[in-house]
Amino acid sequence: MSDQKSDHRTHRFAVAPMMDWTDRHCRAFHRQFTHRALLYTEMVTTGAVLHGDRERLLGFSAVEHPLACQLGGAEPADLAQAARIVEAFGYDEVNLNVGCPSDRVQSGRFGACLMHEPQLVGDCVAAMKAAVAIPVTVKCRIGVDDQDAEIALDTLADAVVAAGVDGLWVHARKAWLQGLSPKENRDVPPLDYGRVIRLKRRLPDLFVGVNGGIADLDQAETLLADLDGVMLGRAAYHDPGLLGAVDRRLYGDEAPDRTPVEAVEAFLPYVADRLAEGVRLSHMTRHMLGAFHGRPGARAFRRILTVEAVRPGAGIEVVHRALDAVRAGAEVRAGHAA
Numbered sequence: 001m002s003d004q005k006s007d008h009r010t011h012r013f014a015v016a017p018m019m020d021w022t023d024r025h026c027r028a029f030h031r032q033f034t035h036r037a038l039l040y041t042e043m044v045t046t047g048a049v050l051h052g053d054r055e056r057l058l059g060f061s062a063v064e065h066p067l068a069c070q071l072g073g074a075e076p077a078d079l080a081q082a083a084r085i086v087e088a089f090g091y092d093e094v095n096l097n098v099g100c101p102s103d104r105v106q107s108g109r110f111g112a113c114l115m116h117e118p119q120l121v122g123d124c125v126a127a128m129k130a131a132v133a134i135p136v137t138v139k140c141r142i143g144v145d146d147q148d149a150e151i152a153l154d155t156l157a158d159a160v161v162a163a164g165v166d167g168l169w170v171h172a173r174k175a176w177l178q179g180l181s182p183k184e185n186r187d188v189p190p191l192d193y194g195r196v197i198r199l200k201r202r203l204p205d206l207f208v209g210v211n212g213g214i215a216d217l218d219q220a221e222t223l224l225a226d227l228d229g230v231m232l233g234r235a236a237y238h239d240p241g242l243l244g245a246v247d248r249r250l251y252g253d254e255a256p257d258r259t260p261v262e263a264v265e266a267f268l269p270y271v272a273d274r275l276a277e278g279v280r281l282s283h284m285t286r287h288m289l290g291a292f293h294g295r296p297g298a299r300a301f302r303r304i305l306t307v308e309a310v311r312p313g314a315g316i317e318v319v320h321r322a323l324d325a326v327r328a329g330a331e332v333r334a335g336h337a338a
Helices: 024-031 046-051 054-058 076-089 103-107 111-116 118-131 149-162 193-202 217-223 234-238 240-251 260-276 281-285 298-308 317-337
Strands: 013-015 038-045 067-072 093-098 136-144 167-175 208-211 229-232
Touching: 013 240, 024 038, 024 240, 024 260, 024 281, 038 046, 038 054, 038 093, 046 054, 046 067, 046 076, 054 076, 067 076, 076 093, 076 118, 093 111, 093 118, 111 118, 111 136, 118 136, 118 149, 136 149, 149 167, 149 193, 167 193, 167 229, 193 208, 217 229, 217 240, 229 234, 234 240, 240 260, 260 281, 260 317, 281 317, 298 317
Parallel strands: 013 038, 013 229, 038 067, 067 093, 093 136, 136 167, 167 208, 208 229
Antiparallel strands: none
């Protein structure tokens, strides 16, 4: 698929940043389903960007555009320097994480605990805005712990708007920094999309997107009646096939939906190139396991990739065998239907 960059305000749909999941291979695979979706990196800390292996942390393929890099940090000067590095790498947007509730993030004084320090978040955004020309956005929660979500979200939003933020993505749950694991924080606190909609109505000129518990494109379309963007995380990862209809349904493109078979076939040149560079096949195929979720041949596809891609020297022929199993499953289903 061809590269596509666009203004941040046109990003009606995004795939959420997810630790250990949305690496460069995952993003390149997701791009085969949709030209339009905004893709995100995993969260990268400012310390890693400033002192680590930048090519390993920030490198990406041109096919991934439009692409945003999410940073974790709380020191304005460090975030400004990291944002400059992100911009130099060619990212289309830089995003500040104010939503991750993990213990490691809390110990570093960033992520969701920054909901307690809205003025610091504003200072961080101001420093990033002064450092780069690409859009600077924030991803936050509606509040943490015992905060009043009405006050907490408004206060945070007002601070970043005053700092010049270009957009706010809101995970429509509180985060409980004590008593819940990061996994539980993705499911246990109740969703409150209405709170995010009220924020948009109060700040009509601010790009406001919503994240959290959105299961499919039907729900996404409903939320887009009141909000500027929707962001899917686990639903898109476990069933990437739903991404094939994003461009038509959410952007009005006339091109036909991309099927999972078409997407996997389009991904094969990327896989071949990475294999030639020494990347193990399983590092790429682990992101493909849900490609045929709910479709004929899905189980065989997963089994072949899971068992065979991890073997030493596994090559692209493994993916071809998995696709053949899908085609065989579809033929059997068609025969039964006839």
